[in-house]
Amino acid sequence: MNSTVKTSDQANQMAESAVPLRVVMPGERFGEEQRRVLTGKLSNKVAELEAALSESRDKEIRLRQTMEETIKAEQALEESNKHLLRKNQEIQSFYHTVSHELKTPLTSAREFISILVDGLAGPLNKTQQEYLGIARESCNRLRICIDDLMDATRLETGKLSLDMKPGSLATLIRQLVVILGPVAARKQIILHEEVQSDLPNFPFDENRLMQVLANLVNNALKHTPENGRVTITAGEAPEHPGSIQVCINDTGCGIAPAEAERIFERLYQVPLNDGGSPQGVGLGLYICRELVQSHGGKIWVESELGHGSTFSFVIPKEQASEAIHVLFVDDEARMRDLMRRALERQGFQVTTAEDGAVALEKMRQELPEVVITDLEMPNTDGVETLRQIRKNWGLLPVIILTGFPDTEIMRRAMEFSPFTLLAKPCPTEQLIETIRSLRPQKVARNEFA
Amino acid sequence: MKTTTMEQTEKQRKKILVVEDDKTISMALAIRLRSYGYETTVAGDSVSGLETARKIRPDLVLLDISLPAGNGFVVAERIQMLIPTPTPMIFLTASTQPGLREKAKELGAAAFFQKPYDADDLRGAVQLALAGPPVIEERRVYQL
Numbered sequence: 001m002n003s004t005v006k007t008s009d010q011a012n013q014m015a016e017s018a019v020p021l022r023v024v025m026p027g028e029r030f031g032e033e034q035r036r037v038l039t040g041k042l043s044n045k046v047a048e049l050e051a052a053l054s055e056s057r058d059k060e061i062r063l064r065q066t067m068e069e070t071i072k073a074e075q076a077l078e079e080s081n082k083h084l085l086r087k088n089q090e091i092q093s094f095y096h097t098v099s100h101e102l103k104t105p106l107t108s109a110r111e112f113i114s115i116l117v118d119g120l121a122g123p124l125n126k127t128q129q130e131y132l133g134i135a136r137e138s139c140n141r142l143r144i145c146i147d148d149l150m151d152a153t154r155l156e157t158g159k160l161s162l163d164m165k166p167g168s169l170a171t172l173i174r175q176l177v178v179i180l181g182p183v184a185a186r187k188q189i190i191l192h193e194e195v196q197s198d199l200p201n202f203p204f205d206e207n208r209l210m211q212v213l214a215n216l217v218n219n220a221l222k223h224t225p226e227n228g229r230v231t232i233t234a235g236e237a238p239e240h241p242g243s244i245q246v247c248i249n250d251t252g253c254g255i256a257p258a259e260a261e262r263i264f265e266r267l268y269q270v271p272l273n274d275g276g277s278p279q280g281v282g283l284g285l286y287i288c289r290e291l292v293q294s295h296g297g298k299i300w301v302e303s304e305l306g307h308g309s310t311f312s313f314v315i316p317k318e319q320a321s322e323a324i325h326v327l328f329v330d331d332e333a334r335m336r337d338l339m340r341r342a343l344e345r346q347g348f349q350v351t352t353a354e355d356g357a358v359a360l361e362k363m364r365q366e367l368p369e370v371v372i373t374d375l376e377m378p379n380t381d382g383v384e385t386l387r388q389i390r391k392n393w394g395l396l397p398v399i400i401l402t403g404f405p406d407t408e409i410m411r412r413a414m415e416f417s418p419f420t421l422l423a424k425p426c427p428t429e430q431l432i433e434t435i436r437s438l439r440p441q442k443v444a445r446n447e448f449a
Numbered sequence: 450m451k452t453t454t455m456e457q458t459e460k461q462r463k464k465i466l467v468v469e470d471d472k473t474i475s476m477a478l479a480i481r482l483r484s485y486g487y488e489t490t491v492a493g494d495s496v497s498g499l500e501t502a503r504k505i506r507p508d509l510v511l512l513d514i515s516l517p518a519g520n521g522f523v524v525a526e527r528i529q530m531l532i533p534t535p536t537p538m539i540f541l542t543a544s545t546q547p548g549l550r551e552k553a554k555e556l557g558a559a560a561f562f563q564k565p566y567d568a569d570d571l572r573g574a575v576q577l578a579l580a581g582p583p584v585i586e587e588r589r590v591y592q593l
Contacts, residue, residue: 096545096546100545107471107543108474108477110565111473111474111481111565114568121480159547
């Protein structure tokens with residue numbers, strides 16, 4: 001393209017510079033000198049043009065080479081992605097096997113301890129009872145450790161799904177206090193609950209929320225000295241309307257600000273004040289954070305060294321029914337897979353389609369609230385999809401997620417605006433924020449975006 | 450072993466079949482179930498599990514899910530085909546593979562336990578399953 005433009009420019013210049021020489025009158029003949037000058041100039045120009053042409057040819061060759069290299073790099077990337085995906089699956093199944101192989105002997109050990117404790121193999125004296133109690137407790141700790149590892153793996157690979165049902169948080173907290181009461185009593189810690197009396201039922205995953213609560217309260221009990229106090233409060237969140245807030249406050253040693261910032265990180269272990277080695281693998285609070293986030297909430301800690309800590313989390317009251325239904329259209333399977341996992345992990349309901357035709361077919365069956373589409377796709381491309389959406393579904397929010405759209409396709413797309421344009425690669429957070437912003441009428445999930 | 454528990458006072462002792470490939474776990478289960486007064490038979494794989502079921506017509510089957518030669522679900526389905534009266538099934542598994550609980554539910558299981566299970570909860574589930582039609586789902590148990 002450029003070379004043609006340049007060539008015609010040069011031709012124009014040449015024409016201009018040729019004109020002022022002199023107008024040749026009829027019958028007049030060019031002098032030898034003039035002809036020579038003119039021919040010289042012409043051949044100079046021709047040489048320049050030829051040079052420009054060959055230069056642009058070189059450029060074209062280089063461009064082609066770059067393009068080929070890019071395509072090769074993309075193919076290599078695709079290959080390595082496939083490889084990683086395969087590895088990921090292998091790791092998953094490896095973890096499942098390891099978990100199974102660890103739990104089977106653990107079950108057996110725990111069972112035989114229980115059989116002894118229950119006196120099924122004859123009466124036991126007090127010391128024997130006590131020792132077996134310790135052994136059983138160790139089995140329980142081991143089980144929690146295995147479960148944490150499995151949960152972390154599920155979170156990493158986006159395989160953790162929540163079972164959201166409306167339930168009573170007050171009941172859950174009461175159960176927890178009953179279960180952990182003896183643990184608190186052993187350290188003469190007052191375990192106390194203050195739950196707002198008219199707390200409404202709201203949807204959550206009972207097992208997972210219990211896991212979060214138990215983890216936080218267990219931690220509080222562990223780090224609170226004898227005769228201390230651990231308080232669980234729950235009620236409407238004062239700073240987050242439409243959400244429930246739970247706080248677990250203790251009178252323990254507190255957490256230094258530098259630690260508090262990192263405490264929810266995966267594998268982070270808080271160094272102990274007495275220089276001892278920290279307990280656990282550093283997954284507990286990380287899992288708590290991920291589980292709270294999967295509920296659409298957030299978790300944080302406020303603490304001062306020597307003055308105890310308060311771990312708080314908020315969870316929106318309305319959300320299970322509010323899971324935003326997103327249709328993701330992209331011809332690249334890897335991209336679809338990636339986005340499905342990322343979005344589902346954030347509580348979105350995700351449908352995917354490999355091209356526009358499939359997308360429109362799926363839209364007829366299940367109406368998504370937001371459509372995210374690539375532009376350049378085989379068969380029915382993004383613009384045609386957009387046109388159909390505008391025709392059949394009016395102003396349904398559409399996000400165009402694309403690499404390097406050329407101006408022509410963008411101009412065509414503009415005819416069917418409005419849409420939000422995001423460039424690939426787009427950070428997941430930005431995409432999620434955009435999706436939520438497109439549904440302003442449903443604020444529950446918006447709160448913590 | 451002496452059995453004096455209330456389950457035993459029934460005229461006819463209830464029969465439980467345990468299909469579990471880990472010998473130590475099946476042994477522990479048998480010790481427990483016998484102590485509750487149930488007649489307990491143990492099978493270590495799918496094939497012998499089915500054969501034993503055909504022979505003894507158990508009142509309840511306790512099934513591990515991952516078994517040599519076919520999994521617990523297959524055994525459950527075959528037993529249901531084999532025995533005309535509905536036989537309550539309780540599944541036990543150490544596997545963390547997703548979807549197992551749902552599959553068990555689909556098959557009409559009386560209960561579903563993750564290993565390590567709680568002995569008291571298992572006893573409760575067994576009692577309930579033997580008392581009537583399978584009505585319970587997995588009990589909400591928080592092992593902390």
